[in-house]
Amino acid sequence: MPLQGTVRRLQMKSLYLTRNYPAQGLLKTNVSLCLVKLFYSDTFELPLPAGHRFPMAKYTRLRNRIEATLVPEGRCELLLPPAATDEQLSLVHTRGYLEAIKTGELTDVEQRRIGFPWSPKMVERSRRSTGASIAAARAAIKDGVAVNLAGGTHHSFADSGQGFCVFNDACVAAKVLQTEGLAKRVMIVDLDVHQGNGTAAITKDDPTVYSFSMHCSKNYPFRKTEGDLDVALPPATEDEYYLAQMRFGLKRAVDGFDPDCVFYLAGADPFVDDRLGLLSLTKAGLQSRDEGVLDFFGRRDVPVAIAMAGGYADEIEDIVDIHFATVQAALQLGGSPN
Numbered sequence: 001m002p003l004q005g006t007v008r009r010l011q012m013k014s015l016y017l018t019r020n021y022p023a024q025g026l027l028k029t030n031v032s033l034c035l036v037k038l039f040y041s042d043t044f045e046l047p048l049p050a051g052h053r054f055p056m057a058k059y060t061r062l063r064n065r066i067e068a069t070l071v072p073e074g075r076c077e078l079l080l081p082p083a084a085t086d087e088q089l090s091l092v093h094t095r096g097y098l099e100a101i102k103t104g105e106l107t108d109v110e111q112r113r114i115g116f117p118w119s120p121k122m123v124e125r126s127r128r129s130t131g132a133s134i135a136a137a138r139a140a141i142k143d144g145v146a147v148n149l150a151g152g153t154h155h156s157f158a159d160s161g162q163g164f165c166v167f168n169d170a171c172v173a174a175k176v177l178q179t180e181g182l183a184k185r186v187m188i189v190d191l192d193v194h195q196g197n198g199t200a201a202i203t204k205d206d207p208t209v210y211s212f213s214m215h216c217s218k219n220y221p222f223r224k225t226e227g228d229l230d231v232a233l234p235p236a237t238e239d240e241y242y243l244a245q246m247r248f249g250l251k252r253a254v255d256g257f258d259p260d261c262v263f264y265l266a267g268a269d270p271f272v273d274d275r276l277g278l279l280s281l282t283k284a285g286l287q288s289r290d291e292g293v294l295d296f297f298g299r300r301d302v303p304v305a306i307a308m309a310g311g312y313a314d315e316i317e318d319i320v321d322i323h324f325a326t327v328q329a330a331l332q333l334g335g336s337p338n
Helices: 001-018 057-069 095-103 108-114 122-144 167-180 196-201 238-256 282-296 316-334
Strands: 034-037 076-079 145-148 186-188 209-216 229-233 262-267 304-307
Touching: 034 122, 034 316, 057 076, 057 108, 057 316, 095 122, 122 145, 122 167, 122 262, 122 304, 145 316, 167 196, 167 209, 167 262, 167 304, 186 196, 186 229, 196 209, 209 238, 229 238, 238 282, 262 282, 282 304, 282 316, 304 316
Parallel strands: 034 076, 034 145, 145 304, 186 209, 186 262, 209 229, 262 304
Antiparallel strands: none
């Protein structure tokens, strides 16, 4: 790992601590700094019609399981994020799109592309989910790892949404970190089964944000947008080949780009029983994926902010199992004092 990158990351962390933890109070709060911060937004309901195919209940079930099992262990804390502001969202999204979302002045076609019916609650939920990625990114800079228990809305473009994605939370959070001076170079590692076309388009001409997407070649979106690194896997790819390609991809990604922070989109939809994915990973394979990504960047002292991204298995508990294992992997990385 280049010494320059290590020094830069230490400077970023020092800046965060100086701004947010005055010297006289730092010793008193040292124990709390060990807790991995998990940001949730499921309490902001996004009303959907009966029979809608998006499994919204997965978020509350995930938080409930964490609250019942992991929080009592004293290694993590559940936190409600602030909503992303217009100023923050405007770092990525056009004024016209932001106003259309705020006021509901979307055409029928635009709403169908997003996949959610417009409502003020949809807007607030989308702001909160993006705010959770911003909060997780700041926490990761300080603590090494943090989690948004939703997010990963990588099909959102600067001027439009699609595929259940309103705002591109990872791109917005990346630009917030840069604006605040907490990171200069940010990498987005997208391991959702679907290519992050919105992310690729937003970051295409930005040399300070690197997009790496590993996805199924034959899946939505059917017209891909080229990112910095795209690894397209054949349908029915299983654990062993997937993990080998992931390791190779991660090495390629960091070969020419030394990030100060990473956003990891830990999609549950490469799972063999996912109804919107075409890969064939097991739960054990997905757990190895999460552990591999976090170990890879942990060894390089690069902070990681995690988002859950997609997951559409018929059995919602399968989705929750996979996301829960992702959170457990984060705790393994971040559960010790700094």
